Amino acid sequence: MSPGSLLDLESLNRTEIETILTRARFFQPLPKQSYKRFETLRGKMIVNLFFEASTRTRVSFEIAARRLGAETVSIAAQTSSTSKGESLVDTLNTLVAMRPDAIVMRHSASGAPHFLSRHLQIPIVNAGDGTHEHPTQGLLDALTIMDRRMDRESPLEGIRVAIIGDIAHSRVARSNVHLLSRFGADIVLCGPPSLLPRELEHLAPGVRLAYDLPEAIRDADVIMMLRVQLERQHEAPMAAGEYFRFYGLRLEHLALAKPDVIVMHPGPINRGRELSSEVADSQRSVILNQVENGVAVRMAVLERIWA
């Protein structure tokens, strides 16, 4: 693995995570201002290689790179040579021969960036690998929670976070669990049984499982809703139409949580499928703050490559 790579949060320690978050906070813009422009990465060429459709993450990485003065090329791999049968390693070798300075990649296979990092001498930032991890999402979620709790010395210590939905297939959940656990959060994972394997309880310290939504969000400081990812499921977890009834977040649920609870979602949201429109638009929702923080976090992660 080349130094500066970010493949997952599980392998980062608390100090490494804090360093990134502190730097991200430095990049956060003042209200109603745009992100400041830096020249730190002037002359660097960063390739965004997205083997899976993505708008927000790709644009967020692009903006982050450009705000740091780097040049970027974004490739949607469906339109590239992989559709002609070229292997992943060959595609990457071809790109690397053009001497970019770093690769940001998203891929539908868990571990694809880990596999490549064993064979290529170039920094790789994981922008989401299959159902494994999405490290920059975990970081921006932490930053968003901390923004609301700046009055506390350790804003993540002891907070109760409920993560609801398709945990089994969620890279966002895994990255969040690893990060939040490092900082001593209480984490409740909740979903229908086939999307909530029992082994998850042993993923990190401080994790417990619940199959009942009201139980999961009782006294929660943070509720993270996950997208129902039909494209990753082999079979329906429960009868059609029952999902929203049992696992969809509605306004009346919020009364069970702490009064200042925040509702998060990695997007894109499915209104009426995993959360109601009213919740998505409520004062408790910080979904757009997450998107905003994505740029700051990705600036910190890209800058870190050459730190």
Add this chain to the structure above:
Amino acid sequence: MNSLLITGGRVIDPASGGDAIADVLIRDGRIESIGTGLNATDVTVLHAEGAIVAPGFIDMHVHLREPGFEHAETIESGAKAAAAGGFTTICCMPNTQPINDSATVTSYIVQRAREIAKVNVFPIGAITKGSLGVELAAIGSMREAGIVAISDDGRPVMNARVMRRAMELARALDILVIDHCEDLDLSAGGDMHEGIQSVRLGLHGIPSAAEDVMVARDLLLAELTGARYHVAHLSTSNAVTMVAFAKTRGLPVTCEVTPHHFAITDEELSGYDSNYKMKPPLRCRHDAEAVIEGIVNGTVDAIATDHAPHPGSEKMQEFERCPFGITGLETAIGLSLAELVHKDKIGLMRFVELFTTGPANVLKLDRGTLAPGAPADVTVFDLNSEWTYDVQQSYSKSRNSPFHGRRFRGGPLATIVGGKIAWTKD
């Protein structure tokens, strides 16, 4: 006169229970005599002082890829790897292209092996035509052409009725039925053992139950039909228990385990290295311990490698896209010594048995013994030489082993097949 004298080794022969320093005299491809101070004129001498001299090791589960996938392995290259791994006899699974489901394919393999293979090669025929699980293959003709067992390895017969009919026929023909036990519905989409590691890595899991369900079904069908039935590469705690139970009930049921299933677990699967991807998948520690316990208590009949070569181009991919299987012929003795003998789980007699009389009895082969008159297949190995496995030096055409760079203590020194030296170390 074609004679070979193996001198001064510790001769271990489970068939007779013999364990003593002795010489072994081989003449015309057969064991002539065993004793001390043997002398003969006009013989080739192989010094085995300080080493173990055992009946030729038998690997009843390998994939030779010929015909059809010669870029991965050939009968010739696979046989060389077998010889270098201390094996004198290998049985090759039928999942070639075409599938070995007819006497024509069987005869081709037998003929080709006779021409070119350094070790004995006995084919295993398909249970069903094309291993599609629908119609029975030409089992009777294949038997006449030389198969020693039937199996749809890798594509298990899901239809219990078809399996029942196959077992009934197998019983009448007195041929062994080997099953790769995997419920394909339960394992669908899985890439590794289902457990905390699969959840952590975000890979789809294959539950132990996918194997257990099939073992249970097969044992019931074996009871119903009276067929000789063998579980291939058994890997779970429950399967060990069920086979042991079937044996206590007197059923003609046997099983094999692979070195990788008792030497490593899913905990070692990190970095998404496809050389750790095979079926059954590397299980958890509990399962690996149960497999070793099965070896210790006699439930397990044989150690087999499930040598499954795949070329680099197929293994150099995203984990979930890579084919299942690893090579194993050259590391089997080293791994088994390390995990079983050096850790004092079993003695040398039992160790040798697992590679000789064990599989020979399962398959009803007239091999696996040093009795005078037996085919002169001999494996010479030692317990203490230090060596490191370098997969780049492998005789196999493929390189997909998770044991590259692993240090071993003890391993094969010489392999004698039909009285001829097929391989010696250095």
